Amino acid sequence: MNLFFEASTRTKTSFELAGKYLGADVINFQSRGSSVEKGETLYDTALNIEAMAVDLLVVRHPASGVPEQLSRYLNIPVVNAGDGFHEHPTQGLLDLMTVWEAKQRLDRLHVVIVGDILHSRVARSDLWGFQTMGAEVTLVAPPIWMPDWIGSSDIHFTANLAEVLASADVIQVLRIQKERRSMHGMPSEQEYRTRWGITREVAEQLRPDALILHPGPQNRGVEIDSEVMARTATRVLDQVENGVAVRMAVLEQLLGGHDG
Amino acid sequence: MGNGGVMVVRGARVIDPYRQIDSRDEDVWIADGHIVSPAQAVSPSVVVNASHLWLVPRLIDMHVHFREPGQTWKETIATGSRAAAHGGIVAVAAMPNTEPVVDTPELVEWVQHRGQAVGLVRVLPLGAITVGSRGEELADLYRMHQAGAVGFSDDGNPVSSAAMMRAALSYARTLPAAVINHAQERSLSEGGVVHEGRCAHRLGLAGMPEVAESSMVWRDVLLAGLTGGRLHEAHLSTMASVEAIGYAKQHHYRVTAEVTPHHLLLNEEVLLQWGYDPVTKVNPPIRPEATRQALLKAVQSGLIDVLASDHAPHHDDDKAKPYPEAPFGISGLETIVAALMTALVQPGCMSPLEAFGLMTTGPDRVLGLGFPGLRAGALADLTLIDPQKVWTVDPDRFYSLGHNTPLAGMQLRGQALATMVGGQWTMQEGEVLDAGLFAVS
Numbered sequence: 001m002n003l004f005f006e007a008s009t010r011t012k013t014s015f016e017l018a019g020k021y022l023g024a025d026v027i028n029f030q031s032r033g034s035s036v037e038k039g040e041t042l043y044d045t046a047l048n049i050e051a052m053a054v055d056l057l058v059v060r061h062p063a064s065g066v067p068e069q070l071s072r073y074l075n076i077p078v079v080n081a082g083d084g085f086h087e088h089p090t091q092g093l094l095d096l097m098t099v100w101e102a103k104q105r106l107d108r109l110h111v112v113i114v115g116d117i118l119h120s121r122v123a124r125s126d127l128w129g130f131q132t133m134g135a136e137v138t139l140v141a142p143p144i145w146m147p148d149w150i151g152s153s154d155i156h157f158t159a160n161l162a163e164v165l166a167s168a169d170v171i172q173v174l175r176i177q178k179e180r181r182s183m184h185g186m187p188s189e190q191e192y193r194t195r196w197g198i199t200r201e202v203a204e205q206l207r208p209d210a211l212i213l214h215p216g217p218q219n220r221g222v223e224i225d226s227e228v229m230a231r232t233a234t235r236v237l238d239q240v241e242n243g244v245a246v247r248m249a250v251l252e253q254l255l256g257g258h259d260g
Numbered sequence: 261m262g263n264g265g266v267m268v269v270r271g272a273r274v275i276d277p278y279r280q281i282d283s284r285d286e287d288v289w290i291a292d293g294h295i296v297s298p299a300q301a302v303s304p305s306v307v308v309n310a311s312h313l314w315l316v317p318r319l320i321d322m323h324v325h326f327r328e329p330g331q332t333w334k335e336t337i338a339t340g341s342r343a344a345a346h347g348g349i350v351a352v353a354a355m356p357n358t359e360p361v362v363d364t365p366e367l368v369e370w371v372q373h374r375g376q377a378v379g380l381v382r383v384l385p386l387g388a389i390t391v392g393s394r395g396e397e398l399a400d401l402y403r404m405h406q407a408g409a410v411g412f413s414d415d416g417n418p419v420s421s422a423a424m425m426r427a428a429l430s431y432a433r434t435l436p437a438a439v440i441n442h443a444q445e446r447s448l449s450e451g452g453v454v455h456e457g458r459c460a461h462r463l464g465l466a467g468m469p470e471v472a473e474s475s476m477v478w479r480d481v482l483l484a485g486l487t488g489g490r491l492h493e494a495h496l497s498t499m500a501s502v503e504a505i506g507y508a509k510q511h512h513y514r515v516t517a518e519v520t521p522h523h524l525l526l527n528e529e530v531l532l533q534w535g536y537d538p539v540t541k542v543n544p545p546i547r548p549e550a551t552r553q554a555l556l557k558a559v560q561s562g563l564i565d566v567l568a569s570d571h572a573p574h575h576d577d578d579k580a581k582p583y584p585e586a587p588f589g590i591s592g593l594e595t596i597v598a599a600l601m602t603a604l605v606q607p608g609c610m611s612p613l614e615a616f617g618l619m620t621t622g623p624d625r626v627l628g629l630g631f632p633g634l635r636a637g638a639l640a641d642l643t644l645i646d647p648q649k650v651w652t653v654d655p656d657r658f659y660s661l662g663h664n665t666p667l668a669g670m671q672l673r674g675q676a677l678a679t680m681v682g683g684q685w686t687m688q689e690g691e692v693l694d695a696g697l698f699a700v701s
Contacts, residue, residue: 041577063583064582066536069535069582084465086464087464124464147461149457
């Protein structure tokens with residue numbers, strides 16, 4: 001069952017297709033607001049779902065941690081399809097897969113993530129995913145969009161995009177999430193594009209074999225330009241395609257019941 | 261104890277910060293709800309053998325939320341009073357952020373009478389600083405004080421306007437009462453649910469930076485200097501806040517400060533330990549280890565006057581929400597004595613006399629109560645504590661209607677064993693004795 005408490009087109013459709021390709025019955029339950037807006041506790045939501053005897057739950061929620069909280073109440077697998085600005089694990093996996101397809105390896109690659117790190121669930125899943133696979137990750141953001149503790153960690157970070165372009169194997173361009181009040185502290189979209197946007201000029205400073213990724217949906221002309229979207233280095237449609245495959249693998253692993 | 265009976269408590273180590281006495285050979289004689297001198301009471305009808313126990317006079321928790329009137333599914337004055345008695349507490353200052361807000365003399369009296377009717381703990385009402393705690397116009401502070409308010413606070417709501425805070429401190433200067441602020445610059449903390457730091461990032465939860473608190477503490481301290489008003493800063497949780505208090509004391513401003521047990525016992529790692537369980541959601545949030553250490557140091561150095569629980573109970577349903585949507589607050593009355601023992605006394609951070617000063621003379625001074633300690637004629641308000649008792653916090657055994665605390669499952673050392681208010685036992689061996697109406701002061 002797909003349980004979406006937050007609007008989503010791509011992820012929901014992707015999970016739905018993944019389920020259907022595997023022969024599962026997929027039911028979508030999309031709530032306009034959160035269950036709490038309707039006065040239901042998470043515990044009751046969980047019990048109701050369990051009573052419907054579903055085999056697996058895919059959850060998207062605007063509040064960080066809700067899939068984990070639900071999984072504590074339920075005996076069926078719960079798949080996180082994005083929670084608040086915590087994690088988006090299947091996005092992380094599909095990004096790994098997209099890079100692996102192109103490079104045939106993940107270790108010792110230099111992966112650059114550009115954008116609103118602080119409010120991005122994709123940034124977190126990518127950071128931990130690529131680091132786990134042995135890649136080196138650099139976060140690029142204006143300071144107000146960077147977690148302030150990062151100076152005391154061993155994670156590479158900079159506000160200067162230009163200094164990492166020559167060494168980047170992969171550049172993940174995060175969406176400017178205007179709906180998450182994250183423009184707070186940023187003078188304007190134009191100002192952002194000028195300093196952190198992936199324009200044609202920026203793309204040309206990348207190595208020829210460097211990949212450009214974007215989790216979508218894109219704000220063309222803000223964080224990424226149309227001319228860049230059209231380049232062969234840009235793999236956003238591979239990402240979408242791989243999304244279905246990765247989600248099939250996740251569902252198969254959790255429900256398949258056969259080893260390996 | 262029946263009327264006219266005489267009781268003697270023998271063999272206890274008497275730790276009386278009010279008289280600055282820590283004595284192993286002092287018997288405590290009680291008659292008619294008061295302390296009496298041994299000469300007046302030669303033949304006790306009841307002898308309590310308290311060897312191996314500590315005896316501490318009138319423990320005060322000056323920061324509790326009893327939710328009544330208004331939110332009686334979270335707590336009532338009766339259930340909160342039971343929790344206090346269970347925790348070894350004799351007097352509490354009840355925060356006025358109820359529904360309606362306690363901002364009139366009539367409501368102050370109502371809370372006081374309700375507390376007396378329950379008769380388990382001295383319920384000392386606090387009045388709101390501003391009407392409805394909305395921060396727009398001053399409430400009738402003098403009339404509320406006349407009705408029994410022991411101080412003023414818009415707790416839960418910081419006094420956002422500096423001009424309003426100045427007016428409150430300036431006006432309160434004409435009263436023997438303090439203005440208690442929950443310092444938090446809302447424009448910096450808005451949307452935040454945990455400390456802005458490593459664990460917030462790990463969990464993807466919006467953070468509140470320490471400067472949201474400390475910038476307002478500094479503002480308040482400077483306004484206390486300007487006005488000469490009495491200021492008490494509630495539940496401090498940052499190093500810069502503590503430095504502001506140090507500055508105030510250096511300049512002899514009339515400023516006092518408070519910390520909570522959870523900020524002394526826990527650091528932000530507790531967020532990872534509890535996952536997204538909102539049991540860790542408190543305001544101000546649990547801070548990193550370096551801040552915890554700095555707070556302990558501040559307490560040790562004498563900069564902090566008060567330890568208070570910020571007992572803020574919620575119904576289990578409220579705490580079963582997604583983390584960002586769950587309310588702030590935990591139940592603390594039933595663990596505060598053990599927390600003080602565990603965090604401050606057992607590690608040798610402070611002597612028992614100094615540590616218990618944080619729950620006796622400290623709040624007594626802030627609230628202007630003037631309790632004399634265990635002298636003949638004083639009300640027989642005291643608590644017996646087993647200093648060696650090691651126990652595991654189990655919120656299911658709380659008398660509070662709120663069962664939320666991140667201390668659940670923690671081992672604490674030291675436990676209140678019996679509570680006496682005005683000569684009546686309100687708790688013995690962990691069991692609250694509902695019967696007793698005590699002598700009202």
